Amino acid sequence: xxxxxxxxxxxxxxxxxxxxxxxxxxxxxxxxxxxxxxxxxxxxxxxxxxxxxxxxxxxxxxxxxxxxxxxxxxxxxxxxxxxxxxxxxxxxxxxxxxxxxxxxxxxxxxxxxxxxxxxxxxxxxxxxxxxxxxxxxxxxxxxxxxxxxxxxxxxxxxxxxxxxxxxxxxxxxxxxxxxxxxxxxx
Numbered sequence: 001x002x003x004x005x006x007x008x009x010x011x012x013x014x015x016x017x018x019x020x021x022x023x024x025x026x027x028x029x030x031x032x033x034x035x036x037x038x039x040x041x042x043x044x045x046x047x048x049x050x051x052x053x054x055x056x057x058x059x060x061x062x063x064x065x066x067x068x069x070x071x072x073x074x075x076x077x078x079x080x081x082x083x084x085x086x087x088x089x090x091x092x093x094x095x096x097x098x099x100x101x102x103x104x105x106x107x108x109x110x111x112x113x114x115x116x117x118x119x120x121x122x123x124x125x126x127x128x129x130x131x132x133x134x135x136x137x138x139x140x141x142x143x144x145x146x147x148x149x150x151x152x153x154x155x156x157x158x159x160x161x162x163x164x165x166x167x168x169x170x171x172x173x174x175x176x177x178x179x180x181x182x183x184x185x186x
Contacts, residue, residue, distance in 0.1 A: 018097035018143030019067065020151065023080045027067040028174070029142030030156050031058045032122040034065045042069065044078065045098075045105040057181045063122040063156050063169060064177045065142075083174050084150035087112050087130060095134045095155050095166070097143025110134025110164070118167055121157045128170045136166030 002008045017033030019042070027042065034040065034055050041050040051074045058065040069075070087093060091112045099106050110132040118129035132145070136158040145153035145168045153168030180186060
């Protein structure tokens, strides 16, 4: 629905985002990537086939969501990426995702510039985040930020007026979210 004119529905649209396979045959992404979705398809970077996906849990406050796929063949030949701890300032990280303008997996590298509480655009909550200088563009949202083979963050927002100023949801927030949903609900 249109929040400014609730008597009118918005037109159907299409959007895209990124995500990664985590333990338990689940996919971690951003809440803003899947919010208000009615039909969702996903594909792996090494395949062309699309699979139907469902939102299992969404947490708008911390802008995280977990998806499931009914077709188990989606996970064949894949390994889940573990979630690590909070990175340090000046750590080198890689951001994986599918930003607009291409069909292939994009990998950008950057450095953790700051670690501080930041207002999350999706929820207006002020939570822990890391600022990085790697490019985060539309479509990168939900993509993992990797250091030493483990997730240290999830890409989620960028400063449009700044050059290469992006933010990632910090690993402690992700770990807290994943621990909270172990009972199947948020």
